[in-house]
Every structure is written in structure tokens, then in C-alpha cells.
Amino acid sequence: MALWRDKPLVDVSSDYLRRMVEPFAEHRLQVIERRFELELQTGLQESALPDFQALALAHPLRERMWSLLVLGLFRCGRQAEALEAYSTVRQRLDVELGVEPGRALRQAHQVVLAGDDDGWRVECQLPVDIGDFINRDEELNRLLSLSCADKSVPVVTVSGPPGMGKSALVIRAAHRLVDEFPDGQWFLRLNGASAKPRSGAELLAELLRTAGVPASELPHGIEERVALLRSRLSGRKVLVVLDDAGSVDQVAPLLPGRPGSSVLVSSRSELADLSVLYGGQRLALRPLPSRHSRDLVARIAGQSRFTADEHAFSELTDLCAGLPLALRIAAANLVSRPTLRVSRYTEELRTGDRLAKLKTPGDTGLAVRAAFDASFATLSKEEQRAFGLLGVIPGMDFSAHGIVVTSGTRPSAMS
Ligand SMILES: Nc1ncnc2c1ncn2[C@@H]1O[C@H](COP(=O)(O)OP(=O)(O)O)[C@@H](O)[C@H]1O
Ligand SMILES: [Mg+2]
Structure with a gap:
């Protein structure tokens, strides 16, 4: 394309020869239009726009070119100029040919008027940030700075055993990052620790749906889904939270390709290959320090319970080994048995099957045992x-x- 110079055979006097090369000139324009269309789809229109605009001015009745120009201006945030371009071409079609704009042009016009071009909606899918979240300031700050790092696509993995608070931390960080990622904050459960981790095809389908791809346009092949997801994310700033990832293979197809977006992952394993292959960063979550463990239980079970028997209370939190899930369950049990002495409950936990006891009445899967069973089964x-x-x-x-x-x-x- 770069080798093309002006009008072909402009200094040759043969009409016959000039007619022969006309299809080439047309073909070239089609290629330029197609290229600009692809640049629009991948968010790379900004640098191509000036040349494309000049070309459109030289072809004032070429509708396809003008409809792409309208979209290009719009996508560069130049809405008023997009509308002006539409009215220019519309007037010219009317004056010179007496026709109304065709479908592509009208659609482009609609897109500008609606302020929405490709079905993209800003989705915030984050689950609630728990109100009584304790400590973890250091980890939180690290997650925030890594996720905003000025690198291609930050991928940060929080790892740790079941119930350690990985999801809670990642969700809290994501809420803090909402303003940095104005095009959406997505949340996807990968069920990686379960016996049935979700498949790549299914996860990609869900993300593409979130990205505004209608079900009828969902590609069948995995590779095509991956490519479509990357192009939908290109030029946008989306925070993608992948909760409970099982393996690098499960995560890799879901990663954005272009800078702007960022990925937060929680996983029971460290997913070391994410660092090796994609420069991902890792944070291994440690148990809550004793002081914070006590704060957590006291906050839920009541401060008076704590002051009534500080010693038993400390022993209780030690038995929970700094595991937030165990601490919350122990606290919930104290709440449901208001007359029970803390020392008595601590005794129960210390003697007997601690895992079996760390569950709430009527519990169907929140218990510490259930959390560990799922990992054990794999x-x-x-x-x-x-x-x-x-x-x-x-x-x-x-x-x-x-x-x-x-x-x-x-x-x-x-x-
Ligand atoms: N820092 C924290 N303060 C208070 N509660 C927490 C904290 N971290 C986790 N939790 C609670 O502990 C339980 C387990 O946390 P979760 O994030 O689901 O663990 P994981 O994802 O590591 O299995 C949840 O009920 C969660 O709300
Ligand atoms: Mg989790």
C-alpha cells in the first residue's frame, strides 16, 4: 500500500489503459476502508484518522468511507465533528444525487446519537465488599499499586489456602480500583479448586457476553473467542477479577492483549507460570496476626464476650490459626449461643474434631471442612x-x- 503513488497512469494518454487500471484504484480504496474498519474494531483509530479524513474529503460521495469516518470521529471522542461529517455527506448526497443516506451511514449516525457504538456497557459485577474487613492494609496497598503499574497488562495473583481471605481481599482491592478502570469491573468465578473447574469455552462465552457480544455472534472456536475478547477489550480500561483460578491454562485465554486493562486473580495455588509466561506478580496471603484475629472475633461476637475472658478468647483465636473463615465461623457460633462461656467453647474446639466443629448450624458448605474438602478431592x-x-x-x-x-x-x- 505504501508504494502506491497518486492516480495510476495519470501521464499516459491511453484511455484504454486507464480503464484497465481503474479496478485497482477501487480495490485500493476498499482495502483502506477495511483497514480503517479493523482499526476501529481494535481501538487503534486515533493515529489513522487524519489520513482517512483527508481521503474521505477527496471522495465526497463514497458512503462507506464516510460512515467509517463518522464512527472514527465518534470513537476518538469527537462527537460534534462526527455529526457534522454526517450532515455534510447527507447534504451532498441530496444536492448532487437526490438520495437519502444508505443504511451504513444511517446506522453510524444512530450510533453517534445514542452515544453507544458496539453494544458495550460499563458493567460493574463486583460482589459486595464486606463491611467488617480487618487489617490487610499492607497487602491491599501492594495489590493497588501492582494493579495500576505502568506495565503492559498487570496480572496479580493472590494465593493461599481455603478460607484465608483471598476473595475478600481481591474484591476489596477491586472496589478501590473502580475509578481507574472506567470501562468496567468484571468478576468471574472460575471454580478452579472444585472437582469441576469451568472450561475455557464457557468462561470466554461469559466474558464475551459481558463485553456486549450478542449470543448469535459468539464464535464457536476457542481461538476465535480469545481473539474477539482481546479486540473487545482493546483500547478500553477494564478490571478483570478472576476468582478461584485452578491453573494457568484456565487463566491465560482470558487475559487482555493490549495495555489499559488489568487482571486480579485469586487462587489456592501460586500459579507460578503466570509470572514466568506473562510477567504476573504474586502475593501469598498469610494468616491474620493474633491481634487482628481477636479484633475480628470480638467485633462479631461482641466486645463484652472478649473482656469477660480474654485468656479463653486468645486461645480460641489461636485455635483458628489466623484463618478468617474459621474465625468468622467461631464468632458466629458464639453469637448463636449467647449464654455459652468462651472458655467452654474453646474447650470444645480444642478437644474433638476441630474441623467438624468449625461450622455454623444448618451450614451447607461454608464450613472450614467443606472448604478444605474441595481442595483435598482434587x-x-x-x-x-x-x-x-x-x-x-x-x-x-x-x-x-x-x-x-x-x-x-x-x-x-x-x-
Ligand atoms: N480481612 C478479613 N476481615 C474479615 N473477614 C474476612 C477477612 N478476610 C476474609 N474474611 C472472611 O472470611 C471468609 C473467607 O474468606 P474468603 O475471601 O472467601 O477466603 P478464600 O477466598 O481465601 O477461600 C469470608 O467469610 C470472608 O468474608
Ligand atoms: Mg475464594
Whole structure:
């Protein structure tokens, strides 16, 4: 295209030859129009607009070109000029040919009038940010700065065991980031820790629906869905929250391609390959410090319960090991048994099956055991066995060597 110079054969006197090359000139214009159309779809119209505008002025009756120009001006935020361009071409069609604008032009005009061009709606799908969120200031600040980092597409993963507060933290961060991502804040559950993680095809379909793609235009192939999602996101600022991701393979197809958007992921695993392959950043969530654990339970169960027996209260929060889910359940149990002494409840938890007891009455899946069961079910038989045996090692920690010795696993199977 760059090699094309002016009108072909302009200095050749043969009409016959000039007629021969006319189709080439037309073909070139079609290619330019198509290219601009693709630039519009991918959000790259800004730099191409001046040349395209000059070309349209040189072809005042070429409707397709003018309809693209109207959309291009509109997409560059030049709404008034878009409307002016429409009225210019409309007048000229009327005066010179006595016809009304065709369908493409009328549609472009409608788009400008409606202030909406491709079905895009700003969606805020974030679940509620819990009101009694405790601590985590440091982690929150880190998430905020990483997500706004001036890099291509920030991808930040928060990892940790079930009930550690990954989703709650990621959701809180996302609420704080709403103003930075004015084109939408999406939230998608990947069910990665369950026995049935959601498939790429299904997740892509959901995201494309959110991106305003009508069901009838949803491509069948995965690759096409990935490409369409990237082009819909291009030129836009969207925060994509992927909750409970199971693997890098589950996340990778959902990542935006162009800068502007940002991705927050929560996952039970560290998804190390996200860093390796996509420069993602990681934050491993640690248990809540004791002081904050006590604050959390006291806030829910009541300060008076806490002051009545501080010692038992501390022991109770220690038994919950800084796990927000366990702490909330313990607090809820205290609330539902107002006459129960804290020391009594602590005793119950200390002796007996703690996991089984950390559930609320009528609980159907919120219990700590349920959260761990889902992860346990996805382990291989060998891993399940090693996990069970490790439970008998006293102390908080164990080394890789400890696993080999306890479970009789081959060192090579350790990874
Ligand atoms: N910092 C916190 N303060 C108060 N409650 C919290 C905090 N973090 C998590 N929670 C609560 O603990 C429970 C488990 O948190 P969640 O984010 O679902 O864990 P995860 O996603 O790691 O499994 C939820 O009820 C959540 O509201
Ligand atoms: Mg979660």
C-alpha cells in the first residue's frame, strides 16, 4: 500500500489503459476502508484518522468511507465533528444525487446519537465488599499499586489456602480500583479448586457476553473467542477479577492483549507460570496476626464476650490459626449461643474434631471442612495420603525431606 503513488497512469494518454487500471484504484480504496474498519474494531483509530479524513474529503460521495469516518470521529471522542461529517455527506448526497443516506451511514449516525457504538456497557459485577474487613492494609496497598503499574497488562495473583481471605481481599482491592478502570469491573468465578473447574469455552462465552457480544455472534472456536475478547477489550480500561483460578491454562485465554486493562486473580495455588509466561506478580496471603484475629472475633461476637475472658478468647483465636473463615465461623457460633462461656467453647474446639466443629448450624458448605474438602478431592491418591500423614508431624512446619520420610514418597515425585 505504501508504494502506491497518486492516480495510476495519470501521464499516459491511453484511455484504454486507464480503464484497465481503474479496478485497482477501487480495490485500493476498499482495502483502506477495511483497514480503517479493523482499526476501529481494535481501538487503534486515533493515529489513522487524519489520513482517512483527508481521503474521505477527496471522495465526497463514497458512503462507506464516510460512515467509517463518522464512527472514527465518534470513537476518538469527537462527537460534534462526527455529526457534522454526517450532515455534510447527507447534504451532498441530496444536492448532487437526490438520495437519502444508505443504511451504513444511517446506522453510524444512530450510533453517534445514542452515544453507544458496539453494544458495550460499563458493567460493574463486583460482589459486595464486606463491611467488617480487618487489617490487610499492607497487602491491599501492594495489590493497588501492582494493579495500576505502568506495565503492559498487570496480572496479580493472590494465593493461599481455603478460607484465608483471598476473595475478600481481591474484591476489596477491586472496589478501590473502580475509578481507574472506567470501562468496567468484571468478576468471574472460575471454580478452579472444585472437582469441576469451568472450561475455557464457557468462561470466554461469559466474558464475551459481558463485553456486549450478542449470543448469535459468539464464535464457536476457542481461538476465535480469545481473539474477539482481546479486540473487545482493546483500547478500553477494564478490571478483570478472576476468582478461584485452578491453573494457568484456565487463566491465560482470558487475559487482555493490549495495555489499559488489568487482571486480579485469586487462587489456592501460586500459579507460578503466570509470572514466568506473562510477567504476573504474586502475593501469598498469610494468616491474620493474633491481634487482628481477636479484633475480628470480638467485633462479631461482641466486645463484652472478649473482656469477660480474654485468656479463653486468645486461645480460641489461636485455635483458628489466623484463618478468617474459621474465625468468622467461631464468632458466629458464639453469637448463636449467647449464654455459652468462651472458655467452654474453646474447650470444645480444642478437644474433638476441630474441623467438624468449625461450622455454623444448618451450614451447607461454608464450613472450614467443606472448604478444605474441595481442595483435598482434587489431589491424587498419593498426595492425599501424604497430606494425611503430615498431619501427625508435631509443629507448624515441615521440610521437603520430612515429606519424603513420612510418606515414603520418591524424592522425584515431590514437586
Ligand atoms: N480481612 C478479613 N476481615 C474479615 N473477614 C474476612 C477477612 N478476610 C476474609 N474474611 C472472611 O472470611 C471468609 C473467607 O474468606 P474468603 O475471601 O472467601 O477466603 P478464600 O477466598 O481465601 O477461600 C469470608 O467469610 C470472608 O468474608
Ligand atoms: Mg475464594
